[in-house]
Amino acid sequence: MxxxxxxxxxxxxxxxxxxxxxxxxxxxxxxxxxxxxRRLTSSSTRSAAYRPPVLPEADLPLGAVDSGRSERIERVKIGLRLFVRYCGWGLVIVAIGLGGLFEGAHLYVEKYKLPPVGDVDSGSTSRLRSSTTGENVDESSSTDYGWEDEMLSWTGGSTGGTSPRLGHRARHALRAAWMSTHWNRTNQATLAEQGWFEPDFMLLKRLQAEEANAPPPMLVEQSALSMDKYLNTVIQMAKSNGLSFPPELSVTRPPGPPDSTKEGSMCDPVVRDLLLLKASNLERMATKTALVDAKEIYERVLIATIPRGTSTSRQDARSMRLAKKVGGLCERIGADKEASQWFDWGLTRAGIHLNSLSSSAPSSSSWFGSSTPRLSFDPSGLSPAMLRATISLLTSVESYHATHAQLEAAWNVQSAALSFFPQRWQTNSALEQDNAAAALHQSWLQSYQATLQLHHASVAHAIKNKSALSIAEEASSLAEQNLKVMDPVPSFYQPPESSALTEPARQLHRDALLVAAESSFTLGRLLETTRQPDLSKVADLFHRAAELDAKQSGRTEETVTGGEWHKYWRNYVRVKALMGETVEPPFKDFDTDFKGRDEMAMDVIRSVTRKFINWFEPSRETGQAGGSASQSRA
The missing domain is CATH 1.20.5 (Single alpha-helices involved in coiled-coils or other helix-helix interfaces)
Structure with missing residues (x-):
């Protein structure tokens, strides 16, 4: 159809x-x-959802596609430009900040940490009492205290800081050397004669040396090593800038001091300061090679600075201090005969000869005879700088004789040196108001008098002299009296009151604490040897010695673990045990053998390293390795 x-x-x-x-x-x-x-096809697509047609990109207008891509590319370019710009500015700001911190630190050290050394003797005319005769003298005429000569100058001299003659780079390196020794308080590093090695490798070498009964390598502070490198750089730059250095010592020269008839060449003060800094740092390193090098540098400086013709007291005092340095280094490296020659040469600069000790004053308590030795020489004509240099040299001489069991010579030198000190001391409060340098000079004399009396008591006890106890009591009393003045360090010795007296005052404060500690310990030991000792007083003296030793180290008894403190604390515990009392350890993990924390840490490292090596030895059987591992875990 x-x-x-x-x-x-x-x-x-x-x-x-x-x-x-x-x-x-x-x-x-x-x-x-x-x-x-839609109507014509409604019979087949009536249930489907409507989707509008999507035209392909190729059918879009060409200008719309290019504009979208170019916009995205432009945004990326803008972002990259901003990123690079901000990173660049950030790097510039960081570089400027680091450079500012670097130069700011150097400027701070230059202006505030390296003060001038020539601002002590300003020529004031205050009336002071002579340190030897007790008479009032005019300071401007005869009291050149010379504290600035005893300080280590960093080439700046009376202007402070560093010398412009070194150049920009050398001055920065010299200030870096100061920073390394004052701000770089790191752990010790290992030094070997053939060079520097990694700590782990040197730890294994140390263990092997201990097992072979060989001496371990020397340990040197990292700050001393850094300072040595910087000083070597400064010296090389100074040579390239045309500064003249003293000639090297001839290998064929005879050992001992130079010929007094030969005059030294003029030494550049900047060069002299650099060499003295180098020698002082080598002394601090204290290895055999470093001590020999320091001795040669001191000799070069001494020979180059021997004054031409008539010398001043400050020049002679400087020569005596250098002679003491060289003699002490000779004694440390084993050249005892040469050390004695240098000590004698230094004393001759003050007109003192050791063979001038006479026996003109009778004494009934002398162990060596019926007289007490004295010098045929009046020390009242010495300036304060010369007096300090002379007493310091005499102390080195008597210590040299005492350590070599020459008790008679040590006793004679000590008795002669004690005659240099005044019978009465002027109160420091009167000196402080007039001149801080004079007050520091008197405190120095009191400290050295206590030291000499302490040595005198030790020698008297060794020769069975009955006056040993009374001498020790006098030394302890004088040390405590000086400590009351120097602890804490008076404010007029510190900036801005005085910059050149700051370092000598700090050193004297440390020496006063050490002398007071040792005098308390020596007095306690001598009291303990009496027939009926007062153990309570002896224990108090030992505890006082430990307390002062901990104080000079800047730490408390809970943290100090080395030095003489162990000796003082061990005797304190021993005396308390004799009294029937027990003493709690100063800190919780204190070892009963009085080992320091550093020693205990090294013991742990050695034991762990040995077990670690045993685990990997091929000759070890599995069972033994497991047993050692279980023991180490236990």
Missing amino acids: RQTIPVSALKSSLRLVRIQSATSRSAPFPPCTFTLL
């Missing part, structure tokens, strides 16, 4: 065609087209 289309549907279709033909002139895509297609 032929299918017929309803008349109504046909009319509707024709009506839509007329509408399409009418609107085709105005719009390329009339909406009626989509309606017609």
Whole structure:
């Protein structure tokens, strides 16, 4: 049968065609087209959801696609430019900050930590009492205290800081040397004669040396090593800048001091300061090679600074201090005969000869005879700087004789040196108001008098002299009296009151604590040897010695573990045990054998390292290795 289309549907279709033909002139895509297609296909797609047609990208206008891509690329470029700009500015700011900190630290050290050394004797005319005669003298005429000569100058001299003659780079290196020794308080490093090695490797070498009964390598502070490298750099730069250094010593020269008839060449003060800094740091390193090098440097400086013609007291005092340095280094490296020659040579600069000790004053308590030796020489004509240098040299001489069991010579030198000190001391309060240098000079004399009396008591006890106890009591009393003045360090010795007296005052404060500690311990030991000793007083003296020794180290008894403190504490515990009392350890993990924490740490490292090596030895069996491992864990 032929299918017929309803008349109504046909009319509707024709009506839509007329509408399409009418609107085709105005719009390329009339909406009626989509309606017609949807109606014609409504029988097959009636249930499907409507999805508008998606035109491909190729059919979009070319300008729209390029504009979208260029916009994204432009955004990336802007982001990269901002990132590079901010990173660049950040690096510039960091560089400026680091450079400012670097130069600021150097400027701080230059202006505040390296003060001028020539501002002590300003020529004031205050009336002071002579240190030897007790008479009032004019300071401007005869009291050149010379404290600035005893300080280590960093080439700046009276202006302070470093010398401009060294150049910009050398001055920075010299200030870095100061920073390394004052601000770099790191652990010790290992030094071997053939060079520097890694700590782990040198630890194994140390263990092997201990097992072979060989001496372990020397340990040197890292700050001393850094300072030595910087000073070597400064010296090389100074040579390249044209500064003249003293000639090297001839290998064929005879040992001992130079010929007094030969005059030394003029030594550049900057060069002299550099060499003295180098020698002082080598002394601090304290290895055999470093001590020999320091001795040669001191000899070079001494020979180059021997004054031409008539010398001043300050020049002679400087020569005596250098002679003491060289003699002490000779004694440390085993050249005892040469050390004695240097001590004698230094004393001759003050007009003192050791063979001038006479026996003109009778004494009933002398162990060596019926007289007490004295010098045929009046020390009242010595300036304060010369007096300090002379007493310091005499102390080195008597210590040299005492350590070599030459008790008679030590006793004679001690008795002669004690005659240099005044019978009465002026109160420090009066001196402080007039001149801080004079007060420091008197405190120095009191400290050395206590030291000499302490040595005198030790020698008297060794020779069975009954006056040993009374001498020790006098030494302890004088040391405590001086300690009351120097502890804490008075403010007029510190900046801004005085810059050149700061370092000598700090050293004297440390020496006063050490002398007071040793005098208390010596007095306690001598009291303990009496027939009926007062153990309570002896224990108090030993505890006082331990307390002062801990104080001079800047730590408390709970943290100090080395030096003489062990000796003082061990005797204190022993005396307390004799009294029937027990003493609690100063800290919780204190070893009963009085080992320091550093020694205990080294013991742990050695034991762990040995066990670690045993684990990997091929000759060890598995069972033994397991047993050692279990023991180490236990």
